[in-house]
Amino acid sequence: MFGRRFAYSLLFSALMVGTAHVQVAQAQVKVGVVTSSTGPIALVGIPQKNSVPLLPTTVAGKSVQYITLDDASDPTATVSAFKKLITEEKVDAIIGPSGSPNAMGVIQFAAEAGVPMLAPVGTAAVVLPMNDQKKWVFKTTQNDDLIAAALIEHMAKTGITSVGFVGTADPYGDNWLKVFSEQAAKQNIKVVASERFQRQDTSLTAQSLKIIAANPQAVLIAAPGSSSVLPQTTLVDQGFRGKFYQTHGAALPDFLKLGGRKVEGTILAASLMLVLDQVGDNHPSKKVASDYVAAYEKANGSKPATFGANVFDAGLLLERAIPVALKSGEPGSPAFRSALRDALEQVKELPATQGVYNLTPADHSGFDERGRELITVSKGTWTLVK
The missing domain is CATH 3.40.50.2300 (Response regulator)
Incomplete structure (x- = not known):
């Protein structure tokens, strides 16, 4: 028992x-x-x-x-x-x-x-x-359309009507080319050249020369992280003197470090985190x-x-x-x-x-x-x- x-x-x-x-x-x-x-x-x-x-x-x-x-x-x-x-x-x-x-x-x-x-x-x-x-x-x-709208508005206000596009050959670059081209056309801004590259590429000379040959007033680079730097520095080295625009993919400290003087004057749209000290205290995210x-x-x-x-x-x-x-x-x-x-x-x-x-x-x-x-x-x- x-x-x-x-x-x-x-x-x-x-x-x-x-x-x-x-x-x-x-x-x-x-x-x-x-x-x-x-x-x-x-x-x-x-x-x-x-x-x-x-x-x-x-x-x-x-x-x-x-x-x-x-x-x-x-x-x-x-x-x-x-x-x-x-x-x-x-x-x-x-x-x-x-x-x-x-x-x-x-x-x-x-x-x-x-x-x-x-x-x-x-x-x-x-x-x-x-x-x-x-x-x-x-x-x-x-989303890309929200960022693109801000860039296109700035382009329109500053008289830019022709843009060269350089983007990664992946979904990031694909969607950016689609969204930007559609929105830009509504503002009579034409994409006159479009080039693509792989994130791991170490030379973009050929793409840069094709962009320069199209003679755009500005270039939009659609690439995330460190891959956003090389297209711009290469274009500068090849003699391009137009305006540069970047997506929120370039919003990292290393963009400034790696690009140095060659990224001076770049315009991008990104979150307030990059400019926290310059945003008003009334911003709900500050x-x-x-x-x-x-x-x-x-x-x-x-x-x-x-x-x-x-x-x-x-x-x-x-x-x-x-x-x-x-x-x-x-x-x-x-x-x-x-x-x-x-x-x-x-x-x-x-x-x-x-x-x-x-x-x-x-x-x-x-x-x-x-x-x-x-x-x-x-x-x-x-x-x-x-």
Whole structure:
């Protein structure tokens, strides 16, 4: 009799331990993060990886665990990282990857698994045109059309009617050429030459000579991270003396360091982070951005590129959405992940480092004019164009 009672006692204890284990697992939200902290786009990925320790670790009473992987800038490695996070780690959401081509290659896996993906990449192609797969993706950078509109407005005001285009031969450059050409035509601005290059290219002499031969008044360079520098410095070396415009892909300290005097006078549109000290205190994002920059600098000894802020904003979006999703299910469940996607789609008036998010089923980026500033390079520093 005693033996039987002892056996029941052991069985009850084992069941209780198992139940406790399940409750602990359910109490934790798991978020995967994929960055390119090594490889050709490391200047983008490093500040993103360094921003992960600054993300919220507790939301609505639930602990949040971040599992960070490096894809070494390789799209194939991105696929492997996503599959690992989805199938082995059972994550509830994924922040990343760093590169636009990498992101385009993993949308299907996030969608098939029903795992929301917060993409800190440049190209709007990850969310547009919206479809059944892209509805699982949310983009934490400004869409190309918002940035392009600011650049084209400046071109029109300063009398520019002809532009040469140099862009990366990938989704980032593809979408920029499409969006810019369409918007520019409405302002009677003509793209007179278009050249493409690979991010890892070390010489752009041939492309530069073709651009110069078309005799444009200005050149728009559409390239992310350090790849934005070489087209401009090469054009200057080849004798081009027109105006230079860059996308928000050039919004990093290394653009100034690597370009030096050859990027002086460049016009770009990007978030307020580049010119925080020049933006009014009434800007809804100024305090959030200032606090992020201060925390990043304290942790890393240097100021972050805006690319890091894209990951930080992903954390703010999740922080807003998780409490809503918890009403529909526990972390780790399909119901929670689906509700998390739905909650992200309903985020309204969320001030973040890059601007203010207003997401809808049709708009998974959600920025308006508060998410961009017109900026120039003056005396080696970013300066607000007023």
